[in-house]
Amino acid sequence: MRITFLGTAAAEGWPALFCECEACQRAREKGGKNIRSRSSALINDDLLIDFPPDTYMHMINNGIRLSEVKYLFITHSHEDHFYPQDLAMRAVPFAHIQGRKILKIFGNKRVVDTLKDFNIEGERTMIETHMLRPFDEVQFDEYEVLALRADHQQGEECLIYLVKNEGKTILWGTDTGFFPEDTWEALCGKRVDIAILDTTGGPHSTPGYHMGIPEIIKVKERMLKEGIAHEQTLFIATHFSHNGGLLQEELEKALKPYGIIPAYDGFVVNT
Ligand SMILES: [Zn+2]
Ligand SMILES: [Zn+2]
Ligand SMILES: [Zn+2]
Incomplete structure (x- = not known):
């Protein structure tokens, strides 16, 4: 299974749209891996997680054929993860798709x-929608996807996802605070090969909404203790806010002692 990180920033991007803070100035000066767009990832060539307003740029920068994406899993309705206006561009005359290529979109009630x-x-548009609630499981082609409950926006059933393909399992864990207990229960007995974790706050915590380095260390420890992760499991941090302040090299340094890798836009992992 291959995962391509298309965007690794929080809602405002980094550098943030209108921001003059030091972290944004430094990112603008240094460029490269410090330029982060809104959160999304492509699994293999046909399963996309989230559809932010930067999807157009992701398509260009990564040479993605969006018409070939068959499955789109939306975590929640926040605009940095879900920009439905651009999904309307799948209809004629905005798109001329060869043959009958259905896009199945999965998301919570608010998204659907x-x-x-x-x-x-x-x-x-040749789009079908499918509503998911926490702990619903769907199977298709070579994939098995389990929706899990996030601790994020109150009043909405925000989801994180466990994606299994070719005998390997990815945990997509953003946006969320430290996982709720029923999500830990659902993870019991699973074996995760790549854990991707919300690290919005960088060194800081935002309990009940996002995680920072202190929480993702705790998630890693608990996953290992409960046998949900193993010695080879890759732990990857993503969804970074400028308010965390740490640029890519600084994140690498801060996370290295804990065996966690910070993602960047364009980062590809094979498992
Ligand atoms: Zn977000
Ligand atoms: Zn800023
Ligand atoms: Zn959010």
Whole structure:
């Protein structure tokens, strides 16, 4: 299984749209891995996680054929993860797709309702929507996906995902605070090969909404203790906010003692 990190920033991007803070100035000066767009990842060539407003740029920068993506899993309705206006571009005359290529979109009630409000589903776009609740499981082709409960926006069932393909398992763990107990219970007995964890705060914590380095260390420890992770499991931090302040090299240094790698836009991992 191959995972390509398309975007690794929090909602405002980094450098952030209108920001003049020191972390954004430094990112602008240094460039490279310090330029982060809004959060998304591509698994193999056909399963996309989240659809931020930077998806157009992700398509260009990574040479992705979005028409070939068959499955889109949305974590929640925040605009840095879900930009339904661009999904309307799948209809003629905005797109001329060769043959009948269906895109199945999975998400919580708020996401599915929004897609209906935008009139996205149907023959024009060849988009189908499927509502998921925490702990629902779906299987198709070579994939098995389990939705898990996130601790994020109150009033919405935000989801994180466990994706199994070719005998390997990825945990996609953003946006969320430290995992809720029922999510830990659902993870019991699973074996994760790549754990991707919300590290929005960098060195800082935002309990009940996002994680920072202190929480992802605790997640790693508990996963190892409960046998959900093993010695070869890769732990990857993502979804970084400028308010955390640490640029890529500084994140690498801060996370190295704990065996965690910070992702960057364009980072590819094979398992
Ligand atoms: Zn986010
Ligand atoms: Zn800033
Ligand atoms: Zn969010």
